[in-house]
Amino acid sequence: MITLPRARCLALLGISSSKKQVKQIHAQMIANSLLRQPLAVGKLIERYSAVLGGADDARLVFRHADMEPEGSAFVWNVMIRCCLPQESLLLYSQEITRKRVIIPDSFTYTYVLRACARLNALREGTQVHAQILKSGVASSVAVQTTAIYFYASCKDMDSAHHLFDKMTTRSHVTWNALMTGYCINGLAKETLILLKSMLEEGMKPTDRTVVSLLSACSQLGDLAMASAAHACVYKSVPFHEECVFIGTGLIDMYSKCGCLSSASRVFERISKRNVLTWSAMMAGLAFHGKGKAAMGLLEVMEKDGAAPNAITLTCLLSACCHAGLVDEGLHLFDAMDRLGVEPSMQHYGCIVDLLGRAGMVEEAHSFVKRMPVKPDAVVWRALLGACVTHGHVELGEEVGKILLQIERAATTTPRTCEDYVALSNVYASAERWEDVSALREAMRNGGVRNRAGRSSV
DNA sequence: CTAGGGTTAG
Numbered sequence: 153m154i155t156l157p158r159a160r161c162l163a164l165l166g167i168s169s170s171k172k173q174v175k176q177i178h179a180q181m182i183a184n185s186l187l188r189q190p191l192a193v194g195k196l197i198e199r200y201s202a203v204l205g206g207a208d209d210a211r212l213v214f215r216h217a218d219m220e221p222e223g224s225a226f227v228w229n230v231m232i233r234c235c236l237p238q239e240s241l242l243l244y245s246q247e248i249t250r251k252r253v254i255i256p257d258s259f260t261y262t263y264v265l266r267a268c269a270r271l272n273a274l275r276e277g278t279q280v281h282a283q284i285l286k287s288g289v290a291s292s293v294a295v296q297t298t299a300i301y302f303y304a305s306c307k308d309m310d311s312a313h314h315l316f317d318k319m320t321t322r323s324h325v326t327w328n329a330l331m332t333g334y335c336i337n338g339l340a341k342e343t344l345i346l347l348k349s350m351l352e353e354g355m356k357p358t359d360r361t362v363v364s365l366l367s368a369c370s371q372l373g374d375l376a377m378a379s380a381a382h383a384c385v386y387k388s389v390p391f392h393e394e395c396v397f398i399g400t401g402l403i404d405m406y407s408k409c410g411c412l413s414s415a416s417r418v419f420e421r422i423s424k425r426n427v428l429t430w431s432a433m434m435a436g437l438a439f440h441g442k443g444k445a446a447m448g449l450l451e452v453m454e455k456d457g458a459a460p461n462a463i464t465l466t467c468l469l470s471a472c473c474h475a476g477l478v479d480e481g482l483h484l485f486d487a488m489d490r491l492g493v494e495p496s497m498q499h500y501g502c503i504v505d506l507l508g509r510a511g512m513v514e515e516a517h518s519f520v521k522r523m524p525v526k527p528d529a530v531v532w533r534a535l536l537g538a539c540v541t542h543g544h545v546e547l548g549e550e551v552g553k554i555l556l557q558i559e560r561a562a563t564t565t566p567r568t569c570e571d572y573v574a575l576s577n578v579y580a581s582a583e584r585w586e587d588v589s590a591l592r593e594a595m596r597n598g599g600v601r602n603r604a605g606r607s608s609v
Numbered sequence: 610c611t612a613g614g615g616t617t618a619g
Contacts (some may be wrong), residue, residue, distance in 0.1 A: 191611055198612090226611055233612075259613055266614080294614045301615060325614055332615060363616050400617045428617055435618055463618050470619070498619075 155183045158192065165195050171203045178213075187213075190223035194230040201234035210234060225254045232260060237267035241276060248283075256283075258292045265298040269305035277302045293319070297326045304333025324355055331364040335371075343368035357388050359395045366401035370408040378409040396424060400432045407436030427461050434467040443475025447484070465493050469502035473509060481506045501531045508538025517547060529558050533571070540577050548578035560598075569600050 156164070161180050168174045178196060186192040196213050200206035214231045217224065228247065232240045244264045247254050256264075261284050268277030281299055284291060296319055303312035316322070316330045327350045334343040343364055350357065357365075362385045369378045382402060385392050392398050399422040406415035419433045430453045437446040446468055453460065460468075465488060472481030485503055488495055500523055507516035516535055520527050532555050539548030552575030559571055572595045579587040 189611095194611075222611085229612070262613055269615090292613085297614050299614095305615095323614080329615060335616090360616055367617085397617050404617075426617095431618060438619095467618060502619095 156180045158184065158186055158189075161186060162192065162195055165199050168199055169203065171200070171206050171209070174199045174203055174206065174209070178209075187217070188219050188223075190219060190226045193217050193219070193223075193227050197227065197230050198234055207235065221254070225257070228254050229257070229259045229263065232267070233263045237270040240264060240267035241271070241273070244280075256287070258289055258295050261287075261289075261295050262298045265295070265302045269298075269302040272306055274303075274306035274308060277306065293321055293323050293326060297323065297329050300326065300333065301329040304330065304337065307337055309333060309337055309339065324358055324361075327355055328358065328360045328364070331361060335364045335367045338371060340368040340371040357384075359389055359392070359398060362389055362392070363397050363401050366398070366405045370401075370405045373409050375409040375411055378405050378411070378414075381405065393422065394424060396422075396426050396429060399425075400428050403429070403432040403436055407432075407439050412436060412440050412442075425456070425458065427458055427464060430458055430460070431464045431467050434464065434471060438467055438471030438474055441474050443471040443477045443480070446471035447477070447480055460491055460493065462493050462496055462499070465491070466498050466502065469499060469506065473502055473506040476510055478506060478510045478512070497525065497528050497531065500525075500527065501534055504531050505534040505537075508534055509541070511538075511542050513538045513542050513544050513547065529555060529571075532558070533574070536571075536574050536578070540574060540581060543581060545578055545582040549575070552578055569595065572600060 156177075161177055161184065164177050165174070168177060174196070177199075181187055181192060181196065187196075193213060197210045200210035200213065210231070214227060217227050219227070228243070232243050235243070240263060244256070244260065244267075248256075261280065264280050265277055268274075268280060281302075284295060284299070296315060300312045300315050303309070303315065312330060312333050316326065319326065327346070331343055331346050331350070334340075334346060347357070347361065347365055350361070362381075365381050365384065369381045382405075385398060385402070389395070389398065399418065402418045403415045406412070406418065415433065415436045419429070422429055430449065434446045434449055437443070437449065450460065450464075450468060453464075465484070468484055469481055472478070472484065481503065485495070485499065488499070500519075504516045504520055507513075507519060513535075516538055520531060520535055523531075532551055536548060536551045536555060538544070539551060552571065555571040556575065559568075572591060576588050576591045579585075579591065
């Protein structure tokens with residue numbers, strides 16, 4: 153048997169795209185006794201993790217890696233970086249509780265914090281952050297930036313901002329991390345203020361900076377601001393027309409600011425469209441009640457050789473919903489199998505909403521009962537909304553009680569008042585005032601806060 | 610020549 157040299161193996165690994173290919177190179181590496189070399193093992197784990205169905209193989213390679221202590225630390229870091237966030241935390245905590253055979257370094261900490269961010273695990277990540285501070289490892293800009301990203305992902309903007317203020321050296325990624333944090337937490341004004349200070353400090357905005365800027369403008373719904381942002385993108389980001397994120401952001405921004413024609417113009421001029429570009433345009437059309445046009449775009453998209461995904465289907469179903477296109481929506485739902493997209497809770501929710509808004513409350517109810525998965529609160533809420541609008545008091549009461557049950561069983565999500573208010577509206581529509589006041593009483597006793605109303609545009 | 614920090618829908 154001919155064995156490939158190390159360099160050839162590593163190069164081939166880099167371009168392997170299926171599990172079968174990775175397995176072949178894996179065999180070569182065994183024959184070449186490359187599996188005692190940290191870099192080779194690391195690359196193998198990386199590749200297995202990247203291909204479909206390779207997670208178990210990556211785990212096996214990791215478990216059987218046998219090398220010097222520094223090599224183990226390196227391979228451990230690679231594994232934490234490449235596996236799913238839940239497993240990253242597990243690998244990390246196992247090693248920490250075991251008498252610290254491997255000492256985490258700044259690489260480990262960035263990966264673990266990133267995992268906590270993805271899991272929305274504020275408690276765990278805060279503990280990790282404390283361990284970082286205790287570890288004596290001089291915290292690098294990368295670790296601190298990831299910590300900012302972590303706190304922001306967990307909606308703890310106070311900690312994120314505090315950390316940012318304390319940093320003496322910041323990279324453009326640091327600025328972007330905090331800005332993205334403001335953005336995803338709906339703090340559009342803060343996003344713009346931070347961008348201003350970034351520019352004042354002489355930092356150049358990057359493609360990721362302008363994605364936050366565009367999203368902030370979407371939230372504000374201010375067309376004048378949107379045009380200014382668009383001009384800023386033109387001035388400051390070279391090759392912006394090749395950046396899919398920016399194109400998608402522009403389409404979304406113009407749609408949300410009420411200017412569908414500008415959104416279409418941007419869409420037409422994008423050279424590299426991906427599934428999200430198409431989805432964003434469909435969402436924009438949906439937002440403006442142009443359901444037929446959104447459906448028409450699906451055909452163009454398929455002719456263009458792009459395959460719709462779960463997000464695309466959500467956008468289209470919601471377009472049908474807003475435009476009252478019941479038949480089209482149901483037809484599209486049936487076509488999902490052919491399109492290769494498995495219906496998720498959101499798609500079921502769209503159909504219930506579609507039927508409910510069209511006044512077909514009985515049909516919506518029987519659809520919910522036929523669902524192959526357990527309906528979540530969003531699905532029930534759509535049905536309850538239909539009951540309120542179309543005066544189905546009995547069903548509304550039944551659904552409202554199911555929702556309150558879900559509400560009480562939930563321990564992780566904060567208590568909200570929406571479901572109480574909705575059920576209360578059912579009672580009010582039937583002039584059952586005693587039930588209304590009993591519900592208000594239950595809300596007070598349950599510690600459910602009434603929230604102030606808000607509007608975006 | 611032992612790797613590193615983030616993002617697009619509702």
